[in-house]
Amino acid sequence: MNPVRDDRGNQYLLVKRSESASLVRNPETGDECYIQNDRLEFIEASGLETAAETIDDPVRTLLTNVHDEKTLGLLVELENRGTLGVRTLLDEYDLCESDLHGRLTVLTAAGLLEETEVAGERGYRVTETCERALEAIRNTVDDEAD
Template sequence: MRTVRDESGKSYLLVKRSSESSLVRDPKTGEERYLENDSLDPVEGEPPLETAARRVHPPVRRILTAVPNERALGLLVELFDRGAVPARTLVSSYDLCESDLHGLLAEFRAAGLVEERKIVGERGYGLTDIAREGLELLVGDAEQ
């Protein structure tokens, strides 16, 4: 499988190639169709699995690529449920040591998921809009 682009610049995943046409899949919809080989060019530097990942909504994809484990995901969910929280409260509320908590918050800040906030004069953390949008899609009305 490889990434190809048609004459309009739209990217596809090449599924199967015959002598005159190729079966391609739209990475955003999953829809497959045949296009003439002459209208397709290979895309260098764009691995097909990264192209396939575009099917996942961008804010959700950002969360999935930034979260290393369930505890980290739980921290984002807590910020989603509670809103912005003072750093002191985060340290005392969860079973993370201070360095692990600050490490996760630094990774989430670098990924654009969490931002520093002032909460009643204290330093704290809250979700960015992209994190909130991604979590709204992920959490929904999930059953345990």
């Protein structure tokens, strides 16, 4: 599906195109409607990227940067325990120094962690973006359990 924009700036995914009108889907709601072709323009983007944009930025950042359970667990632990020093992370979790460093670098670059100081040494804490993403995921799971 190709992404399109109408003359009001609304983005859609093109489902089907005829001579005069096109069937489009709202990526956020899933609603479909016909719009005259002369009111539509194609957007230089992937239809899949357009669909992904319906997910809140913090959650999308988390999903695209956390590739395994250990990395997710690291974020959860930092959120639960607060700021931790690198020595503590190495002592208490089953990550070697290079694995921990790689994860911390990726998560910091993504804006999910920020470097800080703990007892005069380098440490890390989760950012507001990370907190919001983890909260959104937990709320979704809690809502499903109800």
